[in-house]
Each structure stands twice: as structure tokens, then as C-alpha cells.
Amino acid sequence: xxxxxxxxxxxxxxxxxxxxxxxxxxxxxxxxxxxxxxxxxxxxxxxxxxxxxxxxxxxxxxxxxxxxxxxxxxxxxxxxxxxxxxxxxxxxxxxxxxxxxxxxxxxxxxxxxxxxxxxxxxxxxxxxxxxxxxxxxxxxxxxxxxxxxxxxxxxxxxxxxxxxxxxxxxxxxxxxxxxxxxxxxxxxxxxxxxxxxxxxxxxxxxxxxxxxxxxxxxxxxxxxxxxxxxxxxxxxxxxxxxxxxxxxxxxxxxxxxxxxxxxxxxxxxxxxxxxxxxxxxxxx
Amino acid sequence: xxxxxxxxxxxxxxxxxxxxxxxxxxxxxxxxxxxxxxxxxxxxxxxxxxxxxxxxxxxxxxxxxxxxxxxxxxxxxxxxxxxxxxxxxxxxxxxxxxxxxxxxxxxxxxxxxxxxxxxxxxxxxxxxxxxxxxxxxxxxxxxxxxxxxxxxxxxxxxxxxxxxxxxxxxxxxxxxxxxxxxxxxxxxxxxxxxxxxxxxxxxxxxxxxxxxxxxxxxxxxxxxxxxxxxxxxxxxxxxxxxxxxxxxxxxxxxxxxxxxxxxxxxxxxxxxxxxxxxxxxxxxxxxxxxxxxx
Numbered sequence: 001x002x003x004x005x006x007x008x009x010x011x012x013x014x015x016x017x018x019x020x021x022x023x024x025x026x027x028x029x030x031x032x033x034x035x036x037x038x039x040x041x042x043x044x045x046x047x048x049x050x051x052x053x054x055x056x057x058x059x060x061x062x063x064x065x066x067x068x069x070x071x072x073x074x075x076x077x078x079x080x081x082x083x084x085x086x087x088x089x090x091x092x093x094x095x096x097x098x099x100x101x102x103x104x105x106x107x108x109x110x111x112x113x114x115x116x117x118x119x120x121x122x123x124x125x126x127x128x129x130x131x132x133x134x135x136x137x138x139x140x141x142x143x144x145x146x147x148x149x150x151x152x153x154x155x156x157x158x159x160x161x162x163x164x165x166x167x168x169x170x171x172x173x174x175x176x177x178x179x180x181x182x183x184x185x186x187x188x189x190x191x192x193x194x195x196x197x198x199x200x201x202x203x204x205x206x207x208x209x210x211x212x213x214x215x216x217x218x219x220x221x222x223x224x225x226x227x228x229x230x231x232x233x234x235x236x237x238x239x240x241x242x243x244x245x246x247x248x249x250x251x252x253x254x255x256x257x258x259x260x261x262x263x264x265x266x267x268x269x270x271x272x273x274x275x276x277x278x279x280x281x282x283x284x
Numbered sequence: 285x286x287x288x289x290x291x292x293x294x295x296x297x298x299x300x301x302x303x304x305x306x307x308x309x310x311x312x313x314x315x316x317x318x319x320x321x322x323x324x325x326x327x328x329x330x331x332x333x334x335x336x337x338x339x340x341x342x343x344x345x346x347x348x349x350x351x352x353x354x355x356x357x358x359x360x361x362x363x364x365x366x367x368x369x370x371x372x373x374x375x376x377x378x379x380x381x382x383x384x385x386x387x388x389x390x391x392x393x394x395x396x397x398x399x400x401x402x403x404x405x406x407x408x409x410x411x412x413x414x415x416x417x418x419x420x421x422x423x424x425x426x427x428x429x430x431x432x433x434x435x436x437x438x439x440x441x442x443x444x445x446x447x448x449x450x451x452x453x454x455x456x457x458x459x460x461x462x463x464x465x466x467x468x469x470x471x472x473x474x475x476x477x478x479x480x481x482x483x484x485x486x487x488x489x490x491x492x493x494x495x496x497x498x499x500x501x502x503x504x505x506x507x508x509x510x511x512x513x514x515x516x517x518x519x520x521x522x523x524x525x526x527x528x529x530x531x532x533x534x535x536x537x538x539x540x541x542x543x544x545x546x547x548x549x550x551x552x553x554x555x556x557x558x559x560x561x562x563x564x565x566x567x568x569x570x571x572x573x574x575x576x577x578x
Contacts (some may be wrong), residue, residue, distance in 0.1 A: 039466070040466040041466045041467055041471070041473065044466070044473075060382050060385075061382065063380070063382070064418075065379075065380035065387075065416060065417075065418055066380070066382075066418065066419065066435070067418055067419075067420070067421075068419070068435070070483075076466075076473060076476065076477050076480060077480050079463075079466065080463050080477070080480045080481055080484050081435065081484060082382065082435075082441065083437050083438060083439060083440075083441070083463075083516070084439075084466070084514070085439035085440065085516075086382055086383060086439070086440065086441060089383045090382065090383055093383065136476070137476070138476065
């Protein structure tokens with residue numbers, strides 16, 4: 001991938017700082033926080049299913065002042081290290097920024113995006129438990145949740161160009177990231193990973209976001225799980241990432257994750273149900 | 285090294301006949317290094333009396349380390365008299381506040397506002413320097429002393445401090461509640477959370493292992509804790525466990541609950557002694573004016 005100009009990087013970075021969270025999680029965080037005795041696990045379950053909230057909280061917690069022995073890679077870990085009250089108040093701060101509008105000028109379907117991200121997150125976590133017991137599986141969940149984060153930033157802050165990319169991918173039946181590179185100058189992998197890097201996310205998380213569309217044969221287990229999960233999600237009809245193509249499974253994922261048939265229809269049904277549950281919370 | 289307690293109370297100052305023995309001032313501990321440097325742990329109301337004791341030795345350099353920014357640990361700071369006298373130096377150390385996004389300077393800034401205090405920061409005569417710390421990274425005081433912040437658990441970021449001087453050491457927790465599992469055993473996240481907790485606990489113990497003296501937040505009895513879980517404070521039992529696991533020789537219980545009378549405190553202490561015989565670990569109730577030299 002060619003080097004990108006400082007202008008492009010500055011533009012991408014500024015955009016993501018302004019990202020508001022998803023409406024349902026904002027509503028839920030506000031509702032839970034009204035009760036002073038709210039349960040930590042309830043807030044965790046909201047934060048870790050909203051890519052914007054999760055990303056912003058990880059950003060704050062991995063700031064240079066807290067060079068913790070292990071980087072904060074999951075919301076549970078953030079509570080163990082920095083305390084529930086701090087995490088809750090960070091979530092409230094993010095909730096106060098506003099909500100992501102349901103419609104954007106790129107016509108990128110945010111609900112379908114969220115379903116896709118949650119689905120990939122759930123599958124990546126399951127795969128992680130099976131192939132890499134030493135890896136924190138919630139790290140794979142977060143990596144899956146955030147792998148396409150760059151697309152939401154594009155939709156919100158560069159909607160015209162992103163719409164052109166979505167349309168081209170659809171009309172020419174090419175992978176969305178290739179259309180993005182042509183039209184926006186870089187793809188969502190770079191967008192997302194640049195932020196992840198700037199925000200000092202742990203290296204495996206940055207790499208999983210950056211390389212998930214590359215035909216790599218080397219990389220971390222986290223990357224392998226996200227690649228494989230992304231591929232599985234596209235053959236199961238659930239959510240939509242904006243890319244019409246099902247690509248070949250990269251060698252890394254094929255070697256590391258083995259036979260994907262091991263993921264049963266029951267597994268997928270359960271993960272879908274969890275993702276759906278989140279889509280429903282707060283909508284009553 | 286010398287240790288002296290100037291405030292041992294939690295939450296709010298409680299002067300009066302019921303607290304006359306152990307004292308009603310909020311947290312402030314004076315440490316003198318072997319070469320005489322002044323380290324002050326927390327700036328609760330106890331710091332006012334400490335300041336009075338310093339008037340004869342000015343100009344002073346006060347190395348103040350704040351465990352966290354809750355009022356009871358900072359609200360004596362504006363009354364730290366050396367601040368108003370030219371030639372003195374205040375070196376204020378503390379944590380970065382993740383939620384407000386500000387460093388330790390916030391503590392003075394918030395308190396020294398026109399509506400709340402008559403003197404603005406710009407009007408203070410002493411020189412003030414701020415040091416926002418990173419957990420695990422030691423600060424050197426003089427030639428022979430280091431102060432190492434250790435991230436503990438409270439509703440706001442709280443540092444415990446380990447002070448090492450010529451092979452002697454003391455650890456002060458600030459306010460600390462050992463983190464607990466937020467899932468119940470039958471829930472999916474339980475096991476993973478348990479592992480993170482274990483790793484976290486091991487990290488704390490590694491940082492304080494072999495310390496001579498521990499001064500620990502022991503706000504509650506076990507019965508009281510049941511109703512105050514999540515408030516960010518330890519119990520007599522959690523302090524004993526911490527001190528034993530760290531291999532300490534002396535344990536001071538501090539941050540006494542503000543409604544606790546001297547009599548109540550001694551009653552609870554007697555129960556603790558019965559329930560957990562000291563066996564090589566000496567227990568002491570922190571008391572204003574008391575201290576030790578070692």
C-alpha cells in the first residue's frame with residue numbers, strides 16, 4: 001500500500017474524533033446510569049457491542065499516562081484495571097456527544113453494518129477459543145467488532161466519496177475496499193487501523209484492522225480469527241458490510257483456523273441471536 | 285526513614301469528643317527520608333497541622349503525592365501554609381484523570397477558584413510544580429529515595445505509593461477496594477474475568493512484595509462491606525490479606541470510617557486480633573500524631 005499524505009491522515013483522524021455513538025447504546029447507557037447501583041456487567045454488555053463506544057473507551061484507556069503491563073484490549077479488562085466508575089463515566093461522556101444518525105448521505109446501512117460487525121465479533125471470539133486458547137478471546141471479539149470501523153467514519157464524514165465507492169463495488173461486483181482505494185485514496189482498513197494506532201490500541205488489534213483484506217500468510221491469531229470470521233459471515237446471510245463479494249480465504253486464516261465447517265449452524269444461530277438482541281435493546 | 289500520621293480519617297473530618305484519641309482529620313502522612321527530604325502522602329485536612337510544624341524549617345521543598353483527587357485527600361492543600369511564603373517549593377504528584385482528560389494540576393485549579401477560595405493560584409508565593417505520573421514509573425527524591433505509583437482500585441483513578449529508601453520501604457494504598465468479579469459463577473464472562481483479576485492481583489503484589497510497612501485503607505468491617513461493595517474501600521480483612529501476601533512486617537489500618545468513635549474502632553480492632561492472630565505481622569491502628577522511625 002502506498003504511503004498516504006499527512007493531509008489524508010489528518011482528515012481521517014479529525015473525522016473519527018467527532019464520531020458519535022449508536023443511538024441504542026446511548027439510550028441504554030443513559031438509562032442504566034440513572035440508577036446509581038447499576039451493574040457493571042450491564043454497562044459492559046452495552047459498550048462492547050457499540051464499535052464507536054468501544055473504540056473511544058479503548059482510546060482513552062490506552063493513553064500514554066497509563067502504560068499498563070498489558071494494554072487494555074477488552075471492556076472487562078478496562079474495569080479490572082481502571083474501575084467501573086471511570087469506565088461508566090467515559091461511556092456517559094461519549095453518550096453525551098450525540099448519536100450517530102440512522103441515515104447518512106452515503107446511504108450506508110448502519111444497522112446492517114452493526115449486525116455484520118457483531119456477527120464477525122462473535123464468530124472471531126468463538127474461533128479464538130478453539131484455535132488459540134492462550135489469546136484473550138475478548139480481544140478477538142473487539143477486533144471483529146472494530147474491523148470495519150473505518151467505514152462508519154467514511155459514511156459520516158466523507159459521504160459523497162464513500163457513496164461512490166459503495167455504488168462502484170455494487171455495480172462492478174468488486175470488493176468494497178478496492179473501490180475505496182480508487183475513490184477515497186485509501187481503504188477502510190487503513191482508516192480504521194490508523195486511528196487504532198494513533199489511539200495506542202494494542203498491536204494485534206491494529207494489525208487485525210489493517211490487514212484483514214490482505215492475502216497475508218503471516219500474522220497473529222487475532223488477525224487469522226477476524227479474517228476467517230469475516231469470510232464465514234459473508235456466506236451466512238446476516239448483516240451487510242457494504243461489500244458484495246465473497247473473497248478467497250487468505251492463507252493465514254486457512255492454515256490457522258483449519259476447517260471452518262467446524263463452526264456449526266447452531267453456533268452461528270446463537271451468535272446471530274446475540275447480535276439481534278443488541279439490535280433490539282432500547283428500541284422498545 | 286520516619287513516618288508520621290497527621291490525618292487518618294476517611295471521607296470527612298470529624299473532630300469532637302468521640303474521635304479525640306485517633307483523630308478526626310482526613311488523610312495526610314508525613315515521610316522523612318534518611319537524608320531528611322520531605323514526602324507528604326495526600327493533602328487531607330491533616331496537612332494543616334503538618335504545615336504548622338514546618339514553619340520553623342522554611343524554606344521547604346514539599347514532595348506531595350496524591351493518591352487520588354477525592355476531597356478528603358486534597359482539601360487541606362489550599363491551607364498548606366508554606367504555599368504563601370516565597371522560597372518554598374511544592375512539587376505536586378498525582379494521576380492523570382481519564383474522564384476529565386487533565387493532569388494533577390486540575391486538583392489545585394478546581395479548588396483555587398474565586399467562588400470557593402479567596403486566593404488564586406497565581407497569587408501563591410511558593411513555586412509549584414506539577415508531575416502527572418505513570419503507574420510503575422518511579423520518581424526519585426534526593427539521592428536515595430524512590431516513590432513508585434501503583435494503580436489500585438477506587439471510583440476515580442487511585443495510586444498507591446511505594447517509598448524505598450536505603451533498603452527500607454513503606455507502601456500506602458490510598459483508597460483501595462480489591463476489584464471483584466462482576467459476573468456470577470454461572471455467567472459466561474466469569475472465568476475470563478477471574479483470570480484478569482488474578483493477573484491484576486499478581487501485578488499489585490509484584491509491585492509491593494517485601495515492603496516493610498503497609499498503610500492500608502481499612503474503612504469497613506466485613507459486615508459493613510456487604511452494604512458498601514463497589515464504594516472503593518477495603519476492609520480490615522482485605523488489608524491483612526494484602527500485607528501477608530506482600531510479606532510486610534507492620535500493617536497500619538487507616539482511613540477510619542467517619543462515624544466510628546474511638547471506642548468502636550478499638551472494639552473492631554480487638555475482634556480483628558481475635559479473628560486473625562497477627563503471627564509475625566504486627567497490626568497497628570493509625571492514629572494522628574503517631575508514627576515510627578526505622
